[in-house]
Amino acid sequence: MASAEDANGKVNLLEDNRIDSGVESFQYFTKDDPYNNPVRDSTSESSEARDKCSSNTEERLDSAYGSSSLTVENFSEILIEGCNISESEDDSAKNTELEHKENLLTNITEDGDTLLHLAIIHEDEHFAHQLIQLFPKDVLDIQNNLYQTPLHLATYLNLSSVVRDLVESGASLELQDQEGNTPLHMACEQGWVECATEMIRNVSSSKLAPVLESQNWRGLTSLHLATVNRQHRLMKLLMKKGADLNIQEGTSGKTPLHMAVELHDIVSMTLLLNKGADVDVPMFNGCTPLHLAVGRQDAAIANLLCQSGADKMLRNIEDETALDLAGGNDDILALFPFDDIQIQGRSVVRVPF
Template identity: 75%
Template sequence: MDDAKGKVYSLEDTRMDSGVESLQNSLKDDPYNKTVRHPTSEQCETRDKVSINTEERLDSAYGSSSLTVESLSEIIGDCEITTSENDDCVEKTEFTELEENLSTISEDGDTVLHLAIIHEDKEFAHQLIQMFPIDVLDIQNNLYQTPLHLATYLSLASVVRGLVEGGASLELQDQEGNTPLHVACEQGRAECAVEMTRDISPCKLSPVLETQNWRGLTCLHLATVNRQHRLMKILMKKGADLNIQEGTSGKTALHLAVELHDMLSVTQLLSNGANVDACMFNGCTPLHLAVGRRDTPIADLLCQSGADKMLRNMEGETPLDLAHGNDDIIALFPFDDIQIQGRSVVRVPF
């Protein structure tokens, strides 16, 4: 089994500094390598359908010799449906062998449904969804992926819809702590996200929107980091908390958008009510980050949105302190203020 480095955005920021270090640098190294497996020799001609944006294996049993796609069509071959002689009810007979086959789990934890989805056999997947009880729909493989995780990776929106309608859970997390909705936000699967959230009540969806993966990121954080503007709009429409902090350094989605110099995301978040003065664990506001990154357009937008220019972080720095040497940003700040013990006193005309 070969390991391949996966694409993961690491946002760990535990240093108590001014918070102006570039997020781009933190994305270079990925401490979270996914376990990967490659097809067996007899499957080498089958295209790897689950690798998204990388060359890694995202499923756990594509190369399983105990259960393969070649045997899928044979699994239900012996199922016969007959009419009872005693009444008009239609009942399944000779179901024991079928039940045994359908309940087979590969050495890597995949069910027949996992494999049908991996090979994008949508028709067969829908048949299995109709046949399986809810608890089988939620079986997780050795990588803790449910069929819904895999259907989302592969952008199989109709299968996602079938699974959700069949009662599949949106809350189960894979080995990286990602729910299927996290996967949609990371991989840009907007249609899958729509299917997952379409008919879900707010009380059931809220826990999913607030769930953090093992890197402390919610769905909105992932959508923001990956510049998935449509997904951000979907999440905000569904009531995602715009000011929830990620778990490593306390950044909100607005902090992340500022770090990425993503004006569209910043505008989108502010127009939907994001707190312009939200503080990280080290006290830095989005304006601290914008000034520290010398991003004049975003700093100007934050100021126009009412950002407090005199808030201090844990190092006692205001955004104005960080603007030293940058005339364009300094021009955004007033010069007629007098500070007494760190508080601004605006000159009042007579």
């Protein structure tokens, strides 16, 4: 056991002259890691990793963030309750070890990162796994200044084994970063199928429902993001887990089917329609997917929607049917036979006199 003087020399993580957000302190402790892990240096690596994980540093004034993020004041109390301090025959050595572990775990950098955040930023998976086992459950959900939890960072960096360990240890799937993204949002946007699978594979439907329905600050759910980014495997995964196929994003009311139509993504459209997506759901302005297809002069997509039973007579808030938007396109006009009388999209058989 090291002397009290030697041990105390190791615990000062927040020196006044530190030039980065805890990278030196991370390196300092891993140097004496009993697992003797190699430490990745340098400041440039930390800066590069952090740049990947943040885009906008404006402070969010929404009070919901304050209620979802633990504060520095109670951070120390939570950690001390959860730490398993080994017993020592010498009281002085025991107190020194306790103080050492307290300082090791309770320090937060100027960017709000805990040691676990830093381990993940440096992609040191072994050290991250050790910290996850050491940290109490509540501490796993500490959010940094960008409101990123360790699970956000592990997902963004595609560290699927760390994601699995965090989820199994009880890390929250519902916390949102400064852009309103949950970890599942990030996985769907980046296309990280393994990370998304690790997050939701063993989660019950009741607990998963609010995660699947959660919208980021742009009004998008995870299924919207998977659709926009043409992540077909992720779309299948979310559908299998019960994602609402007709959920509307919060700005204009588009469903995933509207977005697939706009992208001319026949694969996504087929996936959605085959799973029972409503072909006639209107946006907030009353436009159905067929309105969008015809308005874009996209005859192939319009034809697919008509074959799927789209109602050709529905009107938007401008009192326009899809036919009104055809603009003389012969291929599209062929989808709307003029010699039929239709009521609510159904042809009426003419009875000869």
